Amino acid sequence: xxxKSLLTTALVAATLALSATAQAATWTIDQAHSSVGFTIRHLxxxxxxxxxxFSGTIEYDPANPTAASVKVEIDPTSIxxxxxxxxxxxxxxxxxxxxxxxxxxxxxxxxxxGEGNALSVEGxxxxxxxxxxxxxxxxxxxxxxxxxxxxAGFEATTKIDRKEFGIVWNKTFDNGxxxxxxxxxxxxxxxxxxxxxx
Numbered sequence: 001x002x003x004k005s006l007l008t009t010a011l012v013a014a015t016l017a018l019s020a021t022a023q024a025a026t027w028t029i030d031q032a033h034s035s036v037g038f039t040i041r042h043l044x045x046x047x048x049x050x051x052x053x054f055s056g057t058i059e060y061d062p063a064n065p066t067a068a069s070v071k072v073e074i075d076p077t078s079i080x081x082x083x084x085x086x087x088x089x090x091x092x093x094x095x096x097x098x099x100x101x102x103x104x105x106x107x108x109x110x111x112x113x114g115e116g117n118a119l120s121v122e123g124x125x126x127x128x129x130x131x132x133x134x135x136x137x138x139x140x141x142x143x144x145x146x147x148x149x150x151x152a153g154f155e156a157t158t159k160i161d162r163k164e165f166g167i168v169w170n171k172t173f174d175n176g177x178x179x180x181x182x183x184x185x186x187x188x189x190x191x192x193x194x195x196x197x198x
Contacts, residue, residue: 024059024060025060025061025150026193027057027058027060028057029056029072029191030191031053031054033190034188034191036054036185037185037187038051038185040162040182041179043178049079049082050079050081052078052080053075054072054074054078056070056071056106058152058189058191060152065140066113068111068119069111070107070121070136071105075102076098076101076102079096094169095167096128103126104127106124106134107124117139117140117141118139119137119138119140121135121138122134123135128167130166135158136158137156139154139155140152140153147192149192150192151191151192152190153191154187154188155186155187155188156187158184160185
């Protein structure tokens with residue numbers, strides 16, 4: 001009888017502990033441990049790049065992932081392809097026109113649960129002054145205590161057509177266009193709960 005009572009107590013304690021860690025929380029993106037990258041076809045290969053300045057928050061409850069929401073802002077002036085002349089061209093009005101459009105953003109509108117830790121996050125992407133729907137394929141990598149606080153990890157990918165956002169610059173040679181229209185986006189996020197040690 002005592003063994004049964006101890007087992008029941010242990011199960012209740014475990015359930016309470018799980019409930020405590022599974023509660024919804026607002027996670028702030030840690031830029032120092034995250035990245036926002038992209039690739040685009042250049043002639044016969046793909047050229048990578050990234051945005052070095054971004055911020056955002058993620059509302060996430062592991063017990064209720066479909067209630068999640070995401071808000072991210074990206075500074076297009078921080079574009080980095082490791083070639084200064086090319087980066088300056090990308091900041092010009094041929095591409096991002098950062099003087100006129102100094103911010104990019106993504107705001108989620110719907111989250112759908114997939115298999116395992118997979119999520120489909122639909123939302124509105126604003127870039128170059130144009131807002132279009134975009135869907136991120138997201139994987140929740142886990143969450144737990146680390147670095148003196150709580151940490152969570154996510155990774156996401158999507159693909160967009162740059163011409164839909166009014167970024168249409170290109171050149172054509174005998175072998176075809178210099179740039180492709182499709183841009184692959186890859187995002188790796190580590191986030192923390194504000195107020196705890198980072």
